[in-house]
Amino acid sequence: MENEKSTNFFEIFAIIKGYWIKLRLWFFISLLSGIILAFVFYKKETNKPLQYMGTTTFMLSSDDVSGGAGLSTAMGILLPSSGGGGNKTILLELLKSHSMIERTLLTNAYINGDSELLINHYIKINGFRDAWKGDKNWENYSYTSNYKRDTSEEKDGFLRNSAINIGASYTPLKSDEGIFSISFIHTNQEFTKAFIDNLVITLINYYTEKKTAKSRIIYEYAKNRYDALTGKVSGQEQSLAKLQDQSGEFVFMADRVPQQSVQRDIGLSSGMLQEAAKSLAAASMSLVQETPFVQVIDDVRLPLAIIEPSKVKKGIIGFALGFLGIFALSGGIILGLDFLRKQKEIYKNEQRK
Numbered sequence: 001m002e003n004e005k006s007t008n009f010f011e012i013f014a015i016i017k018g019y020w021i022k023l024r025l026w027f028f029i030s031l032l033s034g035i036i037l038a039f040v041f042y043k044k045e046t047n048k049p050l051q052y053m054g055t056t057t058f059m060l061s062s063d064d065v066s067g068g069a070g071l072s073t074a075m076g077i078l079l080p081s082s083g084g085g086g087n088k089t090i091l092l093e094l095l096k097s098h099s100m101i102e103r104t105l106l107t108n109a110y111i112n113g114d115s116e117l118l119i120n121h122y123i124k125i126n127g128f129r130d131a132w133k134g135d136k137n138w139e140n141y142s143y144t145s146n147y148k149r150d151t152s153e154e155k156d157g158f159l160r161n162s163a164i165n166i167g168a169s170y171t172p173l174k175s176d177e178g179i180f181s182i183s184f185i186h187t188n189q190e191f192t193k194a195f196i197d198n199l200v201i202t203l204i205n206y207y208t209e210k211k212t213a214k215s216r217i218i219y220e221y222a223k224n225r226y227d228a229l230t231g232k233v234s235g236q237e238q239s240l241a242k243l244q245d246q247s248g249e250f251v252f253m254a255d256r257v258p259q260q261s262v263q264r265d266i267g268l269s270s271g272m273l274q275e276a277a278k279s280l281a282a283a284s285m286s287l288v289q290e291t292p293f294v295q296v297i298d299d300v301r302l303p304l305a306i307i308e309p310s311k312v313k314k315g316i317i318g319f320a321l322g323f324l325g326i327f328a329l330s331g332g333i334i335l336g337l338d339f340l341r342k343q344k345e346i347y348k349n350e351q352r353k
Contacts, residue, residue: 030330034323041318045309052189052304054196057181060088061293087292088178091207095172095182101163104202106147109194118195119143122162125188166195179297185307193300204294215287222283226276233269 094100105119120142123129132138141158149156169185182199186192 030323030326033326034319034321037322038315038319042312042315045314048309049187050309051185051187051307052192053183053185053307054192054300054304055181055183055298056196056200056300057179057297058200059179059295059297060091061295087211088174088180091180091203092172092174094203094207095180098160098163098167100199100203100206101166101170102149102159103206104195104199105159105162105166106143106149107198107202108145109198111190111194117143117145117147118191118198119159119162121191121194122166125191189302189304192304193302196300200294200296204292207294208292211292212287212290215283215290219280219283219287222276222280226273226280229269229273229276233266233273236266236269 105117105122107118108115109118109121111121123141128141129139132141143155143159147155149159166184166186171181171183173181173183175181182196184192184196184199186195
């Protein structure tokens with residue numbers, strides 16, 4: 001039994017030795033390739049500029065409106081119910097959209113004491129201005145402060161590409177507790193901070209505008225109706241006052257008919273005015289209820305966290321790719337050819353028999 005084990009061991013060793021003789025040249029070639037590739041990866045990572053990461057967290061107010069509903073019930077006003085936790089999912093999808101990044105890039109920011117659009121600052125710090133020198137169509141390329149999207153196909157295209165590039169270094173997240181987090185990485189520290197600050201403001205304004213659109217229409221209608229009825233009642237009261245000033249001159253009861261008619265109209269208008277006041281109060285409370293409350297928990301402050309190049313890590317990856325890639329490929333080819341050779345010998349031996 002021991003002799004068989006010893007025999008098997010020497011047979012395996014002989015097989016390994018045979019393959020090592022065939023592969024040793026490729027082993028050293030692979031080793032050299034790994035070293036070269038490791039140096040290339042290390043050097044490339046060394047030449048990369050420092051990157052800065054800014055992170056902010058904020059929360060959306062609770063969607064539970066029981067307090068507002070209780071107050072409205074006490075006033076005899078019926079308010080619509082809120083939408084529930086789906087609002088936070090909508091907010092996260094807005095954060096992920098390229099459209100929101102585009103809107104942010106078209107906002108002004110104070111960077112190094114100067115006020116300019118973020119998109120124009122992005123063009124400058126990313127070297128586009130220098131690359132476009134000599135090109136009459138592009139060397140003075142910029143966006144005006146009142147630029148609106150969907151007005152120039154060329155500028156909209158560049159704006160979308162910029163948003164896509166920024167989106168690759170931009171990470172929005174939402175925790176189970178409903179806390180939102182935004183992280184952005186860029187080589188320019190001031191731009192990183194300004195972008196995150198403006199993104200939060202742009203998001204809040206856009207989300208508030210869309211969420212309260214219906215309530216604002218209803219509120220404006222109720223306010224206009226209330227103002228119109230207030231003016232109408234005021235005019236009727238002035239007319240009644242004039243008629244009452246003339247009441248001393250009345251001789252017949254028929255002369256008092258216009259005064260009684262105005263009094264009757266005032267009564268009707270006053271009732272309508274009271275209903276309009278209730279409607280205005282309800283619309284106002286509904287608008288307040290629908291207006292989201294977003295609170296920033298941790299804002300972005302300079303200096304930002306520095307992300308240094310991963311030189312050692314990239315070097316190890318380069319070595320692994322160079323060494324293992326070539327050695328595995330060469331080993332696979334040699335083993336495959338050896339297998340085919342043995343199969344060919346077996347086939348010839350069978351043919352001889």
